[in-house]
Amino acid sequence: DIQMTQSPSSLSASVGDRVTITCRASQGVSNWLAWYQQKAEKAPKSLISGASSLESAVPSRFSGSGSGTDFTLTISDLQPEDFATYYCQQYKSYPHTFGQGTRLEMK
């Protein structure tokens, strides 16, 4: 199975900040990498697929990059609604493993 490791596990930031979350795969996944946002008890929301393609209606302050084993999610100009938990997921091969999550908290 491919292991996904996110860092940091938690992050404190302020409105207007730029933050970066990293995700590393234990083996290459090409660009078969997605990022999700989950708030409280809500369903996850897909933000990015194909490592860098923004999903419809996702604000342009979200961006993704990377290929192979190393990926990043960047949120520029943090907004109050962005404080949530973020997950990466590889979908190159089954099982489609998730990273352990990064909790983004307000400083």
Added chain:
Amino acid sequence: EVHLVESGGGLVQPGGSLRLSCAASGFIFSSSAMSWVRRAPGKGLEWVSGISGSGGSTFYGDSVKGRVTISRDNSRKTLYLQMSSLRVEDTAVYYCAKDRGSNWGQGTLVTVSS
């Protein structure tokens, strides 16, 4: 608009069984792979199982392999997860998702407790 609605969750004793359902609408169900993902209390997302659009290929996570069966009825546009030999650690909100996770249902809570 894609719409996924899970049902079938509830309280079950350890060793018991439960079948989850996910009713789909707003897309060509038979053309879409589907997945089940769960989130246990205080934990992160865990991919549970996946199935191809035809239902001919199924996949399972290590923690549930041998205890759950994923299936689908394309005529009813419904996805299923049959769970047996349930353990306390299977307690979680279970979500169905289209493809690898482009769209998600609201989730159904499974509680395994005596």
